Amino acid sequence: MLTNSLDPQTKSATSLPPHDAKARVRQFMQQLQDQITQGLADLDGVESFQEDRWERPEGGGGRSRILREGAVFEQAGVNFSEVWGSHLPPSILVQRPEAEGHSFYATGTSMVLHPRNPYVPTVHINYRYFEAGPVWWFGGGADLTPYYPFAEDAKHFHNTFKQACDAHHPEYYPVFKRWCDEYFYLKHRDETRGIGGLFFDYQHGEGQLYRGPHPDNAAAMYSDSLDRIAPRSWEELFAFVKDCGNAFLPAYIPIVQRRNEIEYGDRQRNFQLYRRGRYVEFNLVYDRGTIFGLQTNGRTESILMSLPPLVRWEYGYQPQPNSPEAELYEIFLKPQDWINWTPSHTEAK
Amino acid sequence: MLTNSLDPQTKSATSLPPHDAKARVRQFMQQLQDQITQGLADLDGVESFQEDRWERPEGGGGRSRILREGAVFEQAGVNFSEVWGSHLPPSILVQRPEAEGHSFYATGTSMVLHPRNPYVPTVHINYRYFEAGPVWWFGGGADLTPYYPFAEDAKHFHNTFKQACDAHHPEYYPVFKRWCDEYFYLKHRDETRGIGGLFFDYQHGEGQLYRGPHPDNAAAMYSDSLDRIAPRSWEELFAFVKDCGNAFLPAYIPIVQRRNEIEYGDRQRNFQLYRRGRYVEFNLVYDRGTIFGLQTNGRTESILMSLPPLVRWEYGYQPQPNSPEAELYEIFLKPQDWINWTPSHTEAK
Numbered sequence: 144m145l146t147n148s149l150d151p152q153t154k155s156a157t158s159l160p161p162h163d164a165k166a167r168v169r170q171f172m173q174q175l176q177d178q179i180t181q182g183l184a185d186l187d188g189v190e191s192f193q194e195d196r197w198e199r200p201e202g203g204g205g206r207s208r209i210l211r212e213g214a215v216f217e218q219a220g221v222n223f224s225e226v227w228g229s230h231l232p233p234s235i236l237v238q239r240p241e242a243e244g245h246s247f248y249a250t251g252t253s254m255v256l257h258p259r260n261p262y263v264p265t266v267h268i269n270y271r272y273f274e275a276g277p278v279w280w281f282g283g284g285a286d287l288t289p290y291y292p293f294a295e296d297a298k299h300f301h302n303t304f305k306q307a308c309d310a311h312h313p314e315y316y317p318v319f320k321r322w323c324d325e326y327f328y329l330k331h332r333d334e335t336r337g338i339g340g341l342f343f344d345y346q347h348g349e350g351q352l353y354r355g356p357h358p359d360n361a362a363a364m365y366s367d368s369l370d371r372i373a374p375r376s377w378e379e380l381f382a383f384v385k386d387c388g389n390a391f392l393p394a395y396i397p398i399v400q401r402r403n404e405i406e407y408g409d410r411q412r413n414f415q416l417y418r419r420g421r422y423v424e425f426n427l428v429y430d431r432g433t434i435f436g437l438q439t440n441g442r443t444e445s446i447l448m449s450l451p452p453l454v455r456w457e458y459g460y461q462p463q464p465n466s467p468e469a470e471l472y473e474i475f476l477k478p479q480d481w482i483n484w485t486p487s488h489t490e491a492k
Numbered sequence: 493m494l495t496n497s498l499d500p501q502t503k504s505a506t507s508l509p510p511h512d513a514k515a516r517v518r519q520f521m522q523q524l525q526d527q528i529t530q531g532l533a534d535l536d537g538v539e540s541f542q543e544d545r546w547e548r549p550e551g552g553g554g555r556s557r558i559l560r561e562g563a564v565f566e567q568a569g570v571n572f573s574e575v576w577g578s579h580l581p582p583s584i585l586v587q588r589p590e591a592e593g594h595s596f597y598a599t600g601t602s603m604v605l606h607p608r609n610p611y612v613p614t615v616h617i618n619y620r621y622f623e624a625g626p627v628w629w630f631g632g633g634a635d636l637t638p639y640y641p642f643a644e645d646a647k648h649f650h651n652t653f654k655q656a657c658d659a660h661h662p663e664y665y666p667v668f669k670r671w672c673d674e675y676f677y678l679k680h681r682d683e684t685r686g687i688g689g690l691f692f693d694y695q696h697g698e699g700q701l702y703r704g705p706h707p708d709n710a711a712a713m714y715s716d717s718l719d720r721i722a723p724r725s726w727e728e729l730f731a732f733v734k735d736c737g738n739a740f741l742p743a744y745i746p747i748v749q750r751r752n753e754i755e756y757g758d759r760q761r762n763f764q765l766y767r768r769g770r771y772v773e774f775n776l777v778y779d780r781g782t783i784f785g786l787q788t789n790g791r792t793e794s795i796l797m798s799l800p801p802l803v804r805w806e807y808g809y810q811p812q813p814n815s816p817e818a819e820l821y822e823i824f825l826k827p828q829d830w831i832n833w834t835p836s837h838t839e840a841k
Contacts, residue, residue: 195808209807220807331792420799427776428786437680437777446680448807450769456799458558458569459544 158348160279160377165248168272168381169225172252173206175270175388176223179254180208182392183221186399189214192221197442202227207445211452215403217259220448224441225250231275232438234431238345245276251283252388253432255422255449256395261415262402264289264296264337265422267449268391269432270384279377281384282344284319285391286327287398288337288422290415292470294484296398297338301481303394304341304387311383312375318352319343324478329425334476336425340394341387344431348375414468416455423450507697509628509726514597517621517730518574521601522555524619524737525572528603529557531741532570535748538563541570546791551576556794560801564752566608569797573790574599580624581787583780587694594625600632601737602781604771604798605744610764611751613638613645613686614771615744616798618781619737628726630733631693633668634740635676636747637686637771639764641819643833645747646687650830652743653690653736660732661724667701668692673827678774683825685774689743690736693780697724763817765804772799 161167180192190213198204205224210216227248236243251271258265270283287300301320308315323342328335346352426433426449436446462468510516529541539562547553554573559565576597585592600620607614619632636649650669657664672691677684692701775782775798785795811817 207807211807218807331786331795416802423772423803424776424796427773443680444808447773447805450805452805453765454772454803454805456796456801456803458556458560458567458797459793 158374158377160274164279164377164381165250165272165274169250171381171385171388172225172250172270172272173223175252176206176208176221178389179252179268179391180210180221182396183216183219183256184210186396187213187215187219190216192219195445197445199226199440199442201229201440205442205445207442207448209448213259215258215260215263215399216256218257218452219254220256220445221252221254222445222448223250223252224445226439226441228439231273232435234434234438235273239273239275239278239280241278242275247273247275249273253449254391257419257451258399258403260403260405261290261407261411262293262405263399264402265419265451266395268388270388271432272384278347280345280347281380282346283384283387284323284326284340284342285387285394286323286337286340286342287395288418289471289475290418291411291467292475293398293402294474294481294486296401297475297479297481298484299397300338300340300394303390305482307386307390308341308383310386311379314352315343315383316341321478322353327425329421329429331428332421332424334421334472335478336421338475338481339478346375346380348377348380413455416451416453417457417460418471419451419454420456423454426450507723507726509623513628513726513730514599514621514623518599520730520734520737521574521599521619521621522572524601525555525557525570527738528601528617528740529559529570531745532565532568532605533559535745536562536564536568539565541568544794546794548575548789548791550578550789554791554794556791556797558797562608564607564609564612564748565605567606567797567801568603569605569794570601570603571794571797572599572601573794575788575790577788580622581784583783583787584622588622588624588627588629590627591624596622596624598622602798603740606768606800607748607752609752609754610639610756610760611642611754612748613751614768614800617737617740619733620781621733627696629694629696630729631695632733632736633672633675633689633691634736634743635672635686635689635691636744637767638820638824639767640760640816641824642747642751643823643830643835645750646824646828646830647833648746649687649689649743652739654831656735656739657690657732659735660728663701664692664732665690670827671702676774678770678778680777681770681773683770683821684827685770687824687830688827695724695729695732697726697729762804765800765802766806766809767820768800768803769805772803775799 184191187210190210192208192210195207203226205222208221210219229246231242231247249271251269253269255267256265265288268285272281273279285304289296305316308319319341320339323339324335326342327339433446462472533540536559539559541557541559544556552575554571557570559568578595580591580596598620600618602618604616605614614637617634621630622628634653638645654665668690669688672688673684675691676688782795811821
């Protein structure tokens with residue numbers, strides 16, 4: 144699919160993927176799914192994952208794994224997929240016009256966890272790789288969605304991914320952290336989905352980290368154009384994505400261990416179910432992974448495995464002033480510098 | 493906003509609205525909200541509606557009424573709104589390019605009812621009126637979403653709206669019934685939302701009932717082009733919309749009265765909560781009223797009042813063969829000729 148006949152002025156040799164790129168990324172994505180499902184099943188201790196293997200009529204398939212009604216997780220879904228077809232859907236072509244008229248290949252792993260205890264945050268990761276005609280790219284990220292506010296957890300989550308980033312490029316964490324805040328943003332609520340983490344897309348070694356806000360997100364919070372950085376090779380980017388993927392369990396497990404034994408009642412459960420509604424709103428209205436899946440005739444049950452098992456909507460809900468629920472809205476659902484967070488930093492707001 | 497300087501060859505005099513068009517439609521939409529909330533509160537017998545009046549910073553406002561935790565209705569939301577602004581959002585301009593560059597006015601009433609008893613269907617209505625530069629139009633409809641299959645209910649609902657249609661034009665019911673089946677269709681599930689009813693949009697008297705499937709709905713079930721009909725006046729269309737609006741209570745109340753006393757258990761409740769997930773999926777992924785509201789900076793709490801108070805998602809759910817739940821999928825979530833429905837007609841499928 145990718146050849147050396149590309150214009151040498153715009154495509155350096157380092158930007159070409161190796162001949163076994165697809166096989167290597169696929170293997171990593173499957174191994175990441177294995178590593179995570181093993182780690183989560185060990186953590187849960189009661190339930191294990193069930194797997195469905197599926198094929199996509201237009202090409203490719205996947206394996207969907209779900210753990211339900213566990214001790215820690217009310218639902219945990221971890222998907223691997225590898226798909227190909229004659230053309231990418233419009234939602235991607237608008238961002239990657241070079242792929243127009245070309246067939247495509249895509250592989251990735253995605254995960255959403257819905258814990259039972261409202262003090263344990265929901266979390267999402269997704270890593271993906273695309274090839275389409277003359278272009279290839281990596282995308283992905285990880286973001287944490289707490290129901291109750293613990294700055295310590297936000298700081299730990301961000302610190303873990305910052306370390307994975309810093310091993311590769313000093314600009315990765317600051318840029319991808321901001322991109323995450325911008326991407327996981329519910330415009331109609333004027334809220335971030337949670338405390339963020341990392342998000343990146345269209346990383347293809349051509350010396351540009353960020354292309355500006357997605358057209359869907361008209362109220363993007365960050366509009367600065369970012370400087371171009373030195374070209375990065377396919378190998379460098381793949382190594383970065385692998386380190387991000389491997390950072391997930393160390394980023395999340397300590398948070399579960401700290402919060403899973405906290406007692407809770409109806410108030411906390413009801414707030415959790417209510418806040419899960421925002422997850423549904425984000426995934427169905429804004430999320431590009433969901434839209435890509437539904438537009439490419441993906442497996443609906445696997446795509447919508449991200450939706451919570453039980454959800455509430457409540458007209459006109461407002462948190463009580465000075466409550467933990469109010470603190471979530473006031474501090475945790477707005478972009479924050481979690482790495483440098485201190486209690487006085489929060490109080491000063 | 494509308495003048496007589498329009499090209500007389502394409503705009504007949506009968507197509508112009510009267511000078512007091514906005515005031516008359518607004519008054520009807522408010523009266524419809526009053527009539528329906530009164531009828532539903534009487535039916536519920538326990539809870540009444542609470543009203544929130546709101547203003548939209550860009551122009552206009554509305555009154556949102558909600559009844560919660562009633563005897564019949566777990567949640568009933570009935571909205572009236574009247575909004576204006578400098579330009580329509582892209583989702584409408586793609587269908588009404590004549591409105592490009594013009595300010596707009598829109599008023600309407602919409603309603604979604606989520607009953608408590610799973611044997612009582614969810615129902616939605618929406619009627620709306622737009623003016624934008626040289627164009628004006630009416631849109632609207634009513635559709636029923638049962639959880640358990642009762643052909644008698646489907647037939648009654650369709651018959652009631654057919655009578656309202658037939659008093660105005662013999663083509664209205666067949667065309668708007670088909671349009672409803674096409675519009676309330678979840679492509680990613682290959683299911684209709686329910687048993688349909690009526691749906692119409694862009695009714696502006698210019699002799700065309702139907703413009704073909706909405707671009708969002710690539711798998712539209714009906715693609716025939718419909719013949720143009722004789723021009724209709726603004727007065728004729730307004731009278732039609734009024735009769736449709738007034739048909740709602742007679743279409744729905746007898747169904748509630750027939751089903752509300754049927755006993756149910758966890759199985760029926762769980763299936764109801766699961767099926768409510770489809771309502772969420774439709775409204776957030778496909779519904780043009782929801783998208784219009786969110787795109788025009790509408791009042792989010794009012795727009796999303798359509799979402800159910802409690803919802804389940806369940807990975808890989810399949811109804812048991814030969815169960816009422818399976819009959820819902822096999823018969824009621826596909827377009828049917830409910831007017832001419834007989835038991836043998838169903839069995840023959």
